[in-house]
Amino acid sequence: MYKLILKNSVKTLFLLFFLFISATGTAQSDDSKFLPNIVPPSPTAGELGKFGNVPVGLFTGAANISVPLITFKTKDLESPISLFYGSNGIKVDEVASNVGLGWNMNFGGVITRTVRDKNDETQTTVYPPDDLSNATDEQKVQFYKAAGQDNADTESDIYSFNFNGNSGKFIYDKNGVPVLVNNQKIKIERTGINNADFILTATNGVKYYFTEKETTTFRSSGAGHSIPVGSVTAWYLSKMTHPNGSEIYLTYENYTMNYVASNSQSLIMSYPPIQEDCWKVVYAKAPTLSGIISQNMTVIGKRINKIFSKNMTDGYVTFSYYSQGIYDEVIGDNKIENITLYNKENIEIEKIKFDYLKTANQRVFLQNITFLDPSKKYTFEYINQTEFPQRLSYSQDHWGYFNGKNNINLVPKNITGYNLDLNNIDYNGADKEPDKNYAKIGLLNNIIYPTKGYTEFDYESNTYWGEKTTYPTKTILNLERSPEDHNPTGSTYTITSPINQRIEFLGRVNYVSNQAPQYDENGNLIPDPSNTGHFSAAMQISSTDAPGVFLPFYELTQFGVPYPHQSSFTFINSTESQIVDNVFYFDAEAGKSYTLVLYKNGIRAAARVDVSYYATAPVTVNTNIETGGVRIKSTKDFATEGAVPVYKRYYYANKEDINHSSGDNGKTPLYLDIATQRKTCSSSDGMVLCLYTTLYDLVVSSSSMISLFDTGSSNCFYKYVTVSEGGDFFENGGEMKEFTVDRDGAGQIVLGDTEIKSAPLTNFGWDNGLERKSQIFQKKKPGSEFVIVAENENKYKLDLSYNKEITAYSVRKNYEEPCPLSQSVQNFSIVEYKTKGYWFYLESSIAKKYDLKGLNPIETTTTYQYNNPVHIQLTSQSTESSLQETLQTIYYYPQDASLVSEPFVNDMITANRIDTPLRTETFKGGVKLSEQKTQYAKDDTTANLLLPKFIYAAKFPNSLSTGNGLKRKITYDKYDEMGNILQYTPEAGLPVSVIWGYNKTQPIAKIENTVYDNIPVGTITNLQTLSDADKDNCLGESCSEQRLRNELNVLRNSLLGSFVTTYTYNPLVGVTSVTDLKGMTSYYEYDTVGRLKFVKDNELNVLQKYCYNYKGQQTDCSDNTSTTVILYKSIARSGLFTKNNCAVGGTGTSINYTQEIGAVNSDISQADADNKGLIKFNADGQAFANDTANCTFWNVAKSQIIMRNNCVAGGTPDSASYTVPAGRYFSNLSQADADAQAQAEINTNGQAYANANAKCTFWN
Template sequence: MKKIYFQLLCLSLSGPTFAQTNPTELSNTSSLTPDMFPKTPEANGLSKFVDIPSGNYTGVATFTIPLYEIDLNGTKIPIQLSYSTKGVTVGEIATRTGLGWSLDTGASLSQQVIGTPDFIRTGTRPVIDHLTFDPIHNENDKQLAREVLDIMQGSTKPQDLQPDVYSYNIVGSGGHFIVRSNGIDGVPIPMNQDKIRRSWDYMKIYNDKGVLHNFTTDQLVQSFNSCNTNAGFEYNDPNYKIGQIITPTQHKVTYHYNEYVNSTYVTSVSSSKTISTHRSGPLPNNFGQAPETCHNYSVNKESILTKIDFPNGYIEFTYVTTLNKGDTDRKDLPGDKILKTIRVKNNAGALLRNYELNYKYVQATETYPIDRNYLKGIDYRLFLTSVEEKNSKGVYKLDYYEGSKNPTRISNDQDYWGIYNGKGNTTAIPTVRNIVGLEGFLFNFSGANKQPDLTYGVIGNLKRITYPTKGFTEIKYENDEFFKDFTLPEDYEIIDYPGYVSTDSNLNYDFDITHYFEKKISGTFNVIGRQNEPSAHGGCKIQIKNLSNNSIIFESDKYGNWSTDVNDGSYRIAIFPATMYNYECEAEFTTIEKIPKETSDTGIIGTLRVQRIQSEDAKGHTITREFTYKNPVTRKSSGKNFGESYFDPVLYDEIPFKPDEATLYTSYLQKLSITNNPGWQTSTVRGKSIGYEYVQEIYKGDGISFKKQYRFDNEHDNGYGYRPRHVIQLFWPMDGFQRGELKETIEYDASGEWVKKEIYEPDYSTELNKGLLNNNGGEAIDVGIVLKYGSKVDERPFIFDVFSVKNYWIKPLKKTTIEKLNGQEIVKEETYEYKSPPKHTYPWKISSLNSRNEKIVQETTYPLDDPSETNMSDLIEMNIHSAPVRKKTTNITKNIKLEETKSTYGKFTTKNFVLPQFVYVNKGNQPIDTSIDKEITFDAYDTYGNLTQYTVKDVTTSVIWGYKGTYPVAKIEGARISDFSATDIKAIEDAVDNATLVTKLKSLISTTSAAMITGYVYEPLKGVQQMINPNGTSVYYNYDAYGRLLNVMKEDVNGVKTTVKSNEYNYKN
């Protein structure tokens, strides 16, 4: 018999600019944003799989190259290379495995700083009642406000009032969390049963099965800003690394970091231009001025992963710094390293996997002056091109979308979402019209084209994976879309752009005439005052100059109305005295833009979604999955934009002046600037600003044609977006995390008829929330306070605003399945009930209808439900919350209890492991009687926590473990372990090699007649190599170089082997 298997491929901010701060300038513009403390390239690469989860809701797919899977006594830990199709951004830095790829070793943790890093001054965060917080009149609040704002004055340890967001991925779980103000307790968002404990140098995270993940801090990364040299900005950035994964029975995986890097790199660029100021009171010259370009950059000296130890083996990682002869360093990130080999070995040193990773550089076609150390490498990008397993000669080959142009990492050619658009921009600041200045005048700025362009946006993204079998998968992308929910204009949108120049304020004004503008400019020219001259005629002159060739196209000294024709181009209108006398004159004028009628109700943004995934095996068999994202009723896009839509680039600031240490401040500067990003929120809790309510997945292939449609929760708007011309901006990326919850799936056959529906009904509950100030049960579990200096010392020396940290337990209530069978609709319902008040997130009661339309109810309790029972408190402390204690299944229709089970736990071995001891089973309507209903007894465990003897009814089975307690090597049915010689058992446990083990097992089998013994011999880290039957014959299992089962051979009593099963492996999308 031959089975064919398929390898599955799962589809599963730059902020405000930094002003130069000096001792007399209380700059609010210097407020810290998440971009001031960026994640390292490695942390960013891993966190995107949490922040932008793959799946149809986001239109993002995840592709993996499996390297190895660690089996930690039943806990599976995959080691793999992972790629997310979220889209490559201009500023993205390649990890040590190439652009877009990450090395996933089973667990990761990263911290997104909001404000300043949590707990860098003290071990706690102040608990503030935002309803009574008063830093103006309350002295304690005023002192706290000053401590918070010490960051502006160079304090090395500022206070922080905004919780940071942590992204984590652990065995069987993952998501986001915050740390409470006590600095210890983590709270998962959304609520789950993971247990999170923080200390100053580690983070401990337990999943609900009690598996502990120890993360340690690696504070060897610092971030700086080129326009601010205050020591207050020089913090060690938060950077966590997985140290150990430990099961409840103390089976461990240990991670070693024995190499270091030393790199300096730019993380983002802030560009700004002051367009209007207003002074209130006396201020020094140049007060409030800031450079037009500032760089955020990091110095990274972190340790890097070199080895993973686990029972029976280890994995080694080696790195290089150069790819080609003549290179002296890593080109894209000087001082950092590139992962070159991954070798899996057993404890004897035998090489089981030997991967070599190959790369290439792509150089930018544009140039940028690299005059600072942190700019080195911005003109190169590192790409992973192949992964070869040397033992089997199997190769994964990787191809990417290419183009004739490639940007630097700080290119101006990027859209609003940071995706390359190839527009040839000379500035990062977008074009803006009709800015009303602080004095009431209007300003225009001709800047960057920030519109998306898919031709350039796909460059650098993964295009094709060719597998060792010679089959391949190819990905096609398209831009994310959303439905514009507004009324379209009838014909044209006509916009008047008024302008103003005068001799006592703005002497000139620059403007553009582009494609949709009328080719005429008109206005009025008047005298508003004069000095020492009775006649004003001829006292001033108005002039319009073509800036492209410096020619004057219009000039007049006559007052009144005027107009002139113009062509497309850039112009400057100026007014100035024409005589020796100083006349005060003014000119008003208007340009008119006529924008054609909007023809589409679909908006496009720069981020990417998957349009098609096509896979073909080595034999030419093809399957294609096409994705559409439309509302099935309106046929319009089902996308909704939860991010920025207007992109106002204007930044308003108020900067108080502090003349000395004793005086708070006496006057202030108001400033209006335009910037490349004043704080737009182009990403959300789901990592992308677009989410899709409906997604259709269409399958086509050899003899295959069907469709699945998904419907998701796409409500819950963000509460906090960019607020133009506000001094305070609120940023909380976790608002609306309920989006993306699956609500319905529908399967269609080849004719387009639906054949199956599944409907999911969740509730977003706050019952498990513990809020601030003992305000439990509400949706807010914390608050963040953004605090700045106010502009009026007598009225508001401080101003602040508040955002809520909301949390929910996503609680399933009902699942309905409807299937069509012979023209009839078969409806099945499953409902979920929870204890009140709930103690955990698991359902207590699940009700369903069986095939005979009878109502079946299953009731389950867990350790948290009965903490007083024996050893339950130990399970709770270990965070083993998901272990069922009691289960009862009842046929409600017939009023019959079908089965009830109860599990109890005991303490075993010298390590006091809390492990299952008895299982009681009862059928019928009587309650469990522990004296007669005992079904299973777990009699004994070894020091590794492995079960060595159990009894079902009156039949005892014993188990001998070998390979240092990692594999069961003998199953003895009908005898107790004490019935055998301890010396014989020890010889089997400590067998030095497989040949010795086979000899010892056969000897035990041949000398035992009172019990039935089956022996097992392993190829460590692969699987069972030989099974020895009770009659002495064997079954042999053979594997390929990847550790996959190739065939099974059976031996008869004469020693003749025949193949009874063989497997062939291909790749399925």
């Protein structure tokens, strides 16, 4: 921004906005802090925006990018709208939000619900005995059987909320009481028809109403259609209400979105492969890959369309969307096109346009957001965004991120478990290994800011430290017997196995004709008559330790089960038309050598075996292992194109070993489960007996049975993260942070033999992600040790005064019991897990600062106490330095026992206004320094609102005679129905009254030394009516704003002895005029996008002009449009001028001439005013010199011969010449006067000079 200052005297112009100056001009003490802040701040130049320094969530490595858009405000409330981007990778099946992939828009608030088991309100909730572990067997069985009913709900849903800086989770106990997971004193109420809505009251008493409901319905298809299951999954904020009466409303439009949320697939086979069915019939199910099963989702949702208040002066915000089919990824997923802020006259104050890119793969990326000022624009660039695959692509890793693999199925390969090698089964399993080069595709890698600065992001794979085994390339040994080889004892080969391994064999035996192939007239091969088919080949193997003892080979069945071939493996012959591959293997032991013998017989028979094995041992090392998702590797902030960047490199490791990942990998994917069925066996006569058999199937799922995001949104957490500043090697120092990694854990099995892998976890990890330590350090030179500059250590306390547990049971019916018994529950698996409620807080923080050598620390310990679990607010904060100096502040709240007698504390508690300290005390070394107390009232003077009435304070020790040593500092005498202060009286001061206008949202007059009730009601009403009608910003008598100013001046003139300051506004933009105590008005004008443009004085002279441009852009101040007359004043000048009208012989003197500011005015530009001022300055300065300066005349040289006249008798006198040089004398009158002065010197001094210097001559 370029600001043109036109007058030096404006430096104190804005002071009145920030200080309440008393009418007498007396300087105020710090008691001014008790005065209400009801006067508007000075208008400021438009915010051009910042660039760079994007925070990184170090615990997970995700960039946390926030872009503020618009904040809708009332007098007491606000609803900010912003964009947020934070990602460790874009999942393939992810549906873009209404602002594009990876982005979310924050506005208002929402409560979301995760339905566990069945939704709470529509099912029969089954609760166990209070102490299940000590219950009787009969009580347990009754609970187990009840829990196993299809319509039973044994798990409480969990609700998450996020609104206006408040976020958390809660759950309902069996009594219907909400329990917060992290202890917060947010009041939660159910309301509406059937208690279907929510009211949440924050600790400042603001109520938030969540009544707009979104319903989600799931249904699977592909293996028959499941029964649709639908629940309310979100409640959107529809209203917020301040205790003073301000309200903000949010309205929504309905939309429906139908799409496939995900696809699944399974592989099923009997396990064990061969089982006994009824009556000893064999049960064997070959591996069967299912078709694709689609999880269909229908969302009957809510889309924000307007934010407004009940006061039209606040304006309103609208949201518009692109038409269906333009940028939606799925039907109904319309993207936001515009967000617009209007004033009450429906004039756009701000408008934000969203532009997107929709790729050929139907993925939508946010490209630009452009504000009403078109130069204020954000541009977003992504990594190879056009290569990001379409939704539901099979190219996914275990975590759902893109891995670039050309999979044709979803069930993964390379799965182990249940002593079954599924790799033995050919089902074209999916490669689900992560690939960092593909996982980062589609991620944001560049933000270009309105300043034209930009930030670049580089990513790398998440890693953890572990053992990694690298196998060598397998050796392929070719064993061959030719048709001419007739050795009956076989051919022998020896191999040595360095490890336990499976040695694989691929063998063939076939007839080799010695004549050219013959074909019939149809092109068919004519069999060689010499090929009788009487040939064969076989393989034997024995250990060199026990020659002659032949070991078994194995061949895999269609179930993947090994089938043994004892002593030898005999090949199946190939024919002339079909080659047969004989695939078998042998399990070798480490360190043993084996003898292989290949036999073959038959005329013209040839045999070949390819032996594949590891001839050398694999290498196992501890190293960084890649896992799912990516993290920020580095950021570069550029001020402009080509500028030297601010570079940060992130190492997710301890600074002492930056190549050793500190990552905690979390859960390993699990895809296997056992499905059990009990089958009733029929008798031979057809009668059904209570006989059954139990059969088992192995189910391989396409998705992990356990959540890979078990504790939060990232699968990988980092205990240590070290940031290098300025380069990769800590060129400008660095910082290291240490976090707590504490994951949630599995529940407890209470029935059955195995856990339910999909059961929710118990949230043990209350401190997961908390920062424990940080260090700032320097590196003096490459290769040198780190020098600690500063460090900090945090300690947290888990306060057991709030210790909640809600127990839930995940129930799975493993099979239908064919012969149910009253006490039989063996067909169930039940896992008990808990949702725990915690109260934890920062207990202390120890900060140390070191000298340049990393020595001599100065330590400061800050201790925090939360001594009242009723309100859980900070009650004491103390700081102790290494100098043994302790400073302490103690806070008292409405729910503290010491304030029980204070007026209206119960009203504050009822309204949940519990977070504001009513009394504060400070101490130093245990000695009290000060105290402040606020007393509330709720009566006629406060318009029956609960508002501050008195503030008392004092410094200690003092000589006050009152019991508590406090003195009243201010009285809030009167409020209106909106909670605006109408009158207050400072300590020993004059009453100050305030008139509120613009629908009672802005102060339009501050009147000192006048009681509010003494101001005529008609005067107040007239001023408020005029302000409500103000819809322009001009000075003509017909202008609504000028009419308001005129009436404000009438008010000023009518209140003799009062000191009045008045204000006018352009609501939602800023103050437009301020008339001070002396009646002098300053005017403020704004450009079309709401930025300050002109500051003018009382005479409309431009004092300041603001011109806006970004760095590197040419300054443009050509826009002089104004709602008032623009007068530019010439600058002040001063200089010497020489008189130039002297008579001949005279020399003019110089004199200083000063031209004041504004000698010349211009309505064109400042430059024009200055140029004209310079012309006038030169003309007036010369005339001033000619008129007032002097002419100086210097004498010409004069000489005269003078005879000596004092010789004694007889002497003859000589003569001497007396000379007055030129320039000895001057005159400001004339040349003649200067010469006369020279002649006067001759007349005065000439004779004496001759008498002294001429000679007397004497002759004889």
